[in-house]
Amino acid sequence: MGPASGGAVSSRAAMAQGTPARKRVVIVGAGFGGLAAARALRHARVSVILIDRSNHHLFQPLLYQVATCSLSPGQIGWPIRQIFRRQPNAAVAMGEVTAVEKERRLVFVSTVDRQDVPVEYDYLILATGVRHNYFGHKEFEKFAPGLKTLADAVAIRNRILTAFEQAEAEEDPARHKDLLTFVFVGAGPTGVELAAALAVMVRSTLKSEFRRIDPTSAHIILVDIADRVLGAFSPLLSLAAEARLRSLGVDVRLAHGAEQIDESGIVVDGQRIAARTVIWTAGVEPSPAGKWLGAETDRAGRVRVEPDLTLPGHPEIYVIGDTAFLEQDGKPLPGVAQVAMQQGRYAGAAVERKLRALPPAPPFRYFDKGSMAVVGNNFAVLQTRRLQLRGRFAWLIWAAIHLEFLARSNLRVSVFVQWVWTYLTGQRGSRLIVAHHETASGFTNRSMTVTVAQSDRNEFEKPMTA
Numbered sequence: 001m002g003p004a005s006g007g008a009v010s011s012r013a014a015m016a017q018g019t020p021a022r023k024r025v026v027i028v029g030a031g032f033g034g035l036a037a038a039r040a041l042r043h044a045r046v047s048v049i050l051i052d053r054s055n056h057h058l059f060q061p062l063l064y065q066v067a068t069c070s071l072s073p074g075q076i077g078w079p080i081r082q083i084f085r086r087q088p089n090a091a092v093a094m095g096e097v098t099a100v101e102k103e104r105r106l107v108f109v110s111t112v113d114r115q116d117v118p119v120e121y122d123y124l125i126l127a128t129g130v131r132h133n134y135f136g137h138k139e140f141e142k143f144a145p146g147l148k149t150l151a152d153a154v155a156i157r158n159r160i161l162t163a164f165e166q167a168e169a170e171e172d173p174a175r176h177k178d179l180l181t182f183v184f185v186g187a188g189p190t191g192v193e194l195a196a197a198l199a200v201m202v203r204s205t206l207k208s209e210f211r212r213i214d215p216t217s218a219h220i221i222l223v224d225i226a227d228r229v230l231g232a233f234s235p236l237l238s239l240a241a242e243a244r245l246r247s248l249g250v251d252v253r254l255a256h257g258a259e260q261i262d263e264s265g266i267v268v269d270g271q272r273i274a275a276r277t278v279i280w281t282a283g284v285e286p287s288p289a290g291k292w293l294g295a296e297t298d299r300a301g302r303v304r305v306e307p308d309l310t311l312p313g314h315p316e317i318y319v320i321g322d323t324a325f326l327e328q329d330g331k332p333l334p335g336v337a338q339v340a341m342q343q344g345r346y347a348g349a350a351v352e353r354k355l356r357a358l359p360p361a362p363p364f365r366y367f368d369k370g371s372m373a374v375v376g377n378n379f380a381v382l383q384t385r386r387l388q389l390r391g392r393f394a395w396l397i398w399a400a401i402h403l404e405f406l407a408r409s410n411l412r413v414s415v416f417v418q419w420v421w422t423y424l425t426g427q428r429g430s431r432l433i434v435a436h437h438e439t440a441s442g443f444t445n446r447s448m449t450v451t452v453a454q455s456d457r458n459e460f461e462k463p464m465t466a
C-alpha cells in the first residue's frame with residue numbers, strides 16, 4: 001500500500017500551503033451509525049466523506065419481509081447519494097475499506113477496479129457493523145445462507161419460492177417432503193420473524209395457488225441451542241412468542257444445536273432432517289475494524305472504546321454501532337439500531353465540538369427505548385424497562401415505529417399501503433424469483449476510476465472536470 005499520492009490536495013496539505021481548508025471527516029459505513037454521524041455534521045464546517053461498499057443504506061429490521069416476499073428491495077433500501085443530495089458538505093464514495101493506518105491518518109479503499117486507494121482523514125468514524133458468524137463452521141455457509149444484506153434477502157426469497165416450484169414439478173411425492181422442509185437455525189429476532197412470516201405466507205398467499213402440492217404441508221422448523229426463543233427478552237415474552245410460533249405451525253426445537261449442514265439437510269441432536277432449504281439466523285461477528293486498528297477487542301472482536309466512543313490513545317478515531325464494545329451499568333450495549341444511531345449522533349456532535357474548540361461532551365450514554373420482535377400477523381412482543389406487552393397492540397406499535405423509522409416519506413406510504421393490502425388480501429408485494437447474472441455490467445466501465453483518478457486519489461469529494 002503506497003503513500004497518499006503527491007498530487008492529492010488533502011486538507012492538511014492545503015493548510016501547509018496556507019489555503020484555509022476544511023477538516024476532513026471520513027465515515028466508513030452508511031448503516032444506522034454512519035448515517036446518523038454524517039447527518040449530525042450537516043451544519044459543521046467540515047468535509048465529510050462517507051464510504052460504503054454498497055450504494056444504499058439498508059433498513060435491516062425489515063429484511064425478513066423482503067426474504068418472505070412482503071416487500072421489495074427498493075422499499076427498504078435507499079441510495080446513499082440520494083439521502084445526502086442536500087448536504088453539500090458530504091461526499092459519498094462507493095468502495096470497500098481494507099485497512100487503516102492510524103499514524104499517517106489514512107484509510108485504504110478498494111473500488112471495482114482500484115485496490116487500496118489511500119484517503120486521508122483528520123477524524124475517522126468507523127461504523128462497519130457485523131457479518132455472519134458460523135462459529136467456526138465456515139463450511140455451513142454454502143448450504144445455509146444468512147440474512148444481512150438485500151442480496152441475502154433476495155437469495156433467500158429465491159430459494160424459498162424455488163423450493164415450492166420444484167415440489168410442484170416433482171413427479172415423485174416422496175421427494176416433496178425435503179423440498180418443503182425449511183429449517184431456520186437460530187431463534188433470535190431474525191429466525192423468529194422469518195419462520196413466522198413463512199408460516200403465514202404458506203397459509204395465506206400460497207395456499208390456493210398450487211395444484212399438485214399443498215403448500216400448507218410445508219414443515220417449518222426453528223432450531224436453537226438455547227432453551228428459549230428470543231433470549232434477549234424476558235422469559236415471559238419468550239414463552240408467549242414460542243406459543244405463538246407453535247400456533248402458526250412452526251416446529252420449535254430448543255436446546256439443540258446444528259451439528260452438520262450439507263446439501264441434503266441438517267443434523268440436529270444426532271438426528272438428520274432432510275431439507276432443501278436451511279437458513280442461518282444464529283449469529284454475527286463484528287467487521288474487521290479491530291484488526292485494521294490493531295485495537296483491543298472483546299471476545300467477539302468488537303473494538304473496546306472509551307466512554308466518549310474514541311479509540312484509546314486516538315481521540316481522532318471513533319468506533320460506533322455493532323462493531324464497537326462499550327459497557328453501560330456493567331452490561332455491554334446491545335447490537336441494535338438505536339445504539340448505533342445514538343452513537344452516530346454523539347460522534348458527529350463530538351467531532352464538531354472538537355473543531356470548534358468547545359469543552360468535550362459528557363461520556364456517551366445510551367437511552368434504551370425498548371426492544372420488539374414480530375411473530376406473524378397481529379402479534380409482537382415489546383419490552384421496555386417498565387413495560388412488557390404481547391399481542392395485537394404490541395404489533396400495532398411495532399408497525400407504527402417501523403414506519404416512522406423508514407428514512408423517506410414516500411417509502412413510508414408505499415410500505416404502509418403494501419402492508420394493508422397484504423393484510424386484507426394475503427397477496428404479497430414481491431414474489432419474483434430473480435436470478436442475477438454474475439457480471440456487474442455497466443459497473444466495469446471507468447466511472448470509479450475517474451472518481452479516484454491518480455491525480456486526485458484523495459479527493460472523493462472533489463467535483464469532476466472533463
Ligand SMILES: Cc1cc2nc3c(=O)[nH]c(=O)nc-3n(C[C@H](O)[C@H](O)[C@H](O)COP(=O)(O)OP(=O)(O)OC[C@H]3O[C@@H](n4cnc5c(N)ncnc54)[C@H](O)[C@@H]3O)c2cc1C
Nearest residue numbers: 029031032033053060061096097129321322335336337340
Ligand atoms: C436481519 C436483521 C434484523 C434486525 N432487526 C433489528 C430490529 O428489529 N431492531 C433493531 O434495533 N436492530 C435490528 N437489527 C440490528 C441492527 O440492524 C444493527 O444493530 C444496526 O444496523 C447496526 O448499525 P451499524 O451502523 O453499526 O451497522 P450497519 O447498519 O450494519 O451498517 C454497516 C455499514 O457498513 C458497511 N460496511 C461494512 N464493512 C465495510 C467496509 N469494509 N468498507 C465499506 N463499507 C463497509 C456496510 O455496507 C453497511 O452499510 C437487525 C439486524 C439484522 C441483520
